[in-house]
Amino acid sequence: MNRKWLWLILSLGIFFLLAAVFSVVAVTSLLGEGKDLSVSSGVGLVEVKGLIVDPQETVRQLHDFGKDDKVKAVVLRIDSPGGVVGPSQEISAAVKKLKAKKPVIVSMGSVAASGGYYIAAPASLIYANPGTITGSIGVLMKFSNLEGLMNKVGMKAFTLKTGKFKDVGSPARLMTAEEKAMLQSVIDSTHSQFVRSVAEGRKLPEDKVRGIADGRIFSGEQALALKLVDKLGTMQDAVEEAARLGGISGEPHLIKPPKKKKLLMDMLVEESASKFTSMIRRESGFSLNYELEGAGE
Numbered sequence: 001m002n003r004k005w006l007w008l009i010l011s012l013g014i015f016f017l018l019a020a021v022f023s024v025v026a027v028t029s030l031l032g033e034g035k036d037l038s039v040s041s042g043v044g045l046v047e048v049k050g051l052i053v054d055p056q057e058t059v060r061q062l063h064d065f066g067k068d069d070k071v072k073a074v075v076l077r078i079d080s081p082g083g084v085v086g087p088s089q090e091i092s093a094a095v096k097k098l099k100a101k102k103p104v105i106v107s108m109g110s111v112a113a114s115g116g117y118y119i120a121a122p123a124s125l126i127y128a129n130p131g132t133i134t135g136s137i138g139v140l141m142k143f144s145n146l147e148g149l150m151n152k153v154g155m156k157a158f159t160l161k162t163g164k165f166k167d168v169g170s171p172a173r174l175m176t177a178e179e180k181a182m183l184q185s186v187i188d189s190t191h192s193q194f195v196r197s198v199a200e201g202r203k204l205p206e207d208k209v210r211g212i213a214d215g216r217i218f219s220g221e222q223a224l225a226l227k228l229v230d231k232l233g234t235m236q237d238a239v240e241e242a243a244r245l246g247g248i249s250g251e252p253h254l255i256k257p258p259k260k261k262k263l264l265m266d267m268l269v270e271e272s273a274s275k276f277t278s279m280i281r282r283e284s285g286f287s288l289n290y291e292l293e294g295a296g297e
Contacts, residue, residue, distance in 0.1 A: 040070060041069075041070050041071070041072050041246075041248060041253075042070060042071065042072070042248070042252060042253035042254060042255040043071070043072065043073050043074065043075055043239055043242045043243050043246065043248065043252045043253070043254055043255065044061075044065040044068070044071040044073070044074040044075070044255045044256075044257070045074070045075050045077065045239075045254050045255065045256050045257075046058060046061045046062055046065065046074060046075070046076050046077070046257065047077045047079075048076065048077070048078045048079070048080050048091070048116070048119065049079045049080060050079075050080060051080065051081065051082070051083040051084075052080055052082060052083025052084065052087050052088050052091065052115045052116070052119070053083050053084055053087060054087060055086075055087035055088075055090040055091045055094075058091050058094070059090055059091060059094045061257040062074070062076075062091075062094040062095065062097075062098050063094065063098075064257065065098065065102075065255075065257070066097070066098045066101050066102070068255075070255065071102070071255055072102060072103075072243070072246030072247060072248050073102055073103040073104070073105065073242035073243065073245055073246030073248075074098060074102065074103070074104050074105070074242065075104075075105050075106075075107055075235070075238050075239050075242050075254075076095065076104055076105070076106045076107070076119075076120070076123060077106075077107045077109065077235060077238075078106060078107070078108050078109065078112040078116050078119065078120055079108075079109030079110055079111060079112065079116075080111065080112060080113075080115065080116035081111050081113050081114060081115075081116060081136075082113055082114030082115030082116050082117075082118070082136065083114075083115045083116075084115070085115070085139070085190050087115075088115035088118045088119055089118070089193070089197075091119040092118050092119045092121065092122055092197060095119060095120075095122045095123055096122040096201070099122060099123060099124050102246065103124045103125070103242055103245040103246055104122075104123045104124050104125075105123065105124060105125045105126075105127065105238045105239075105241055105242040105245070106120040106123040106125070106126040106127060106238070107127050107234070107235040107237075107238035107239075108120065108126065108127065108128040108129065108132045108134060108220065108229070109129070109132065109235075110129075110131075110132065110133065111132065111133040111134070112128070112132060112133075112134045113133055113134050113135060113136035113217055114136040114137070114138065114140075116134070117134050117135060117136065117137065117198075117228070118194060118197060118198075120134075121197055121198045121200075121201030121202055122197070122200075122201040123201070124245065125230045125231070125238075125241060125245075126228075126229040126230050126231075127229065127230070127231050127232070127233045127234075127235075127237055127238040127241070128220030128223055128224070128229040128231075128232060128233075129220050129232065129233075129234065130219065130220050130221045130232050131219055131220060131221075132219065132220035132223075133217055133218075133219065134217070134218055134219075134220060134223050134228065134229065135212070135216060135217045135218040135222075135223060135228065136215055136216070136217045137194055137195065137198060137209070137212065137213035137214075137215070138191060138194070138213060138214060138215030139187045139190045139191045139194065140215075141183060141186075141187055143169045143171070143175070144171045145171055145173075145174060145175075146171040146172065147171075147172060147173055147174060150172060157170070157172035157173075159172070164178075165179060165182060168182070168183065169183075191213070194213065195209050195210050195213050198213070198228075202227060202228065204227060212226060220232055239252055239254060240252065
């Protein structure tokens with residue numbers, strides 16, 4: 001065999017090898033993103049972990065599962081001490097909207113308190129472990145005062161503002177009684193929103209919810225007795241119940257959301273923005289939270 005034919009055969013061999021590798025990588029990528037073309041239907045899984053600060057990804061996943069005919073029901077796995085009011089309300093609204101289309105079953109992990117409970121309340125059914133920490137129906141707003149420390153080191157702060165409430169919560173001075181009353185009215189309003197949401201989602205009298213909505217926490221077992229959850233059980237129990245309610249027979253297939261592909265620059269920008277936001281919240285102390293105290297940042 002001459003050298004020309006040898007090179008041709010070698011080149012064809014390398015070409016087919018590369019094509020096979022590319023095919024394996026492509027299929028693996030599809031499977032890694034939670035897409036299984038051989039499965040006709042299944043149970044969708046959305047996970048909420050840690051502090052609830054940015055709702056966009058969770059809302060997107062819930063929305064996409066709502067449009068996907070292969071997803072017959074959704075399990076919302078919550079392991080969160082809560083978070084900021086607005087994002088918690090956005091996720092809660094998305095859960096309520098999805099429930100109108102297909103069953104949404106919540107599975108509570110180690111903790112699903114405050115905002116973590118807020119997003120669970122509208123679901124079709126709630127599972128908790130006996131030792132899950134949940135409840136904490138309340139609102140928290142934290143401030144720091146550094147006036148005494150600044151006086152000791154000889155520092156002074158000056159503020160120019162357009163209205164008497166514009167620098168409310170400033171760490172450089174004590175809060176006035178009028179400012180405290182104004183902030184308390186905001187807290188009372190958001191607290192009432194929380195109570196109404198739980199009462200509506202759990203089909204409980206508002207007065208009954210308000211009676212336990214003082215920030216206290218409950219174990220899963222206690223929450224069951226108070227009708228804040230429906231059943232005690234694991235995530236697997238929640239998946240099986242979701243399959244039953246979704247009309248799926250046999251072993252349910254779990255469908256995970258496609259992984260969001262990000263460019264390196266996007267990840268760097270998001271990480272920087274997240275750290276900056278956290279720093280502002282931590283330093284200023286000005287944030288309105290449905291959050292379990294002691295479980296935050």
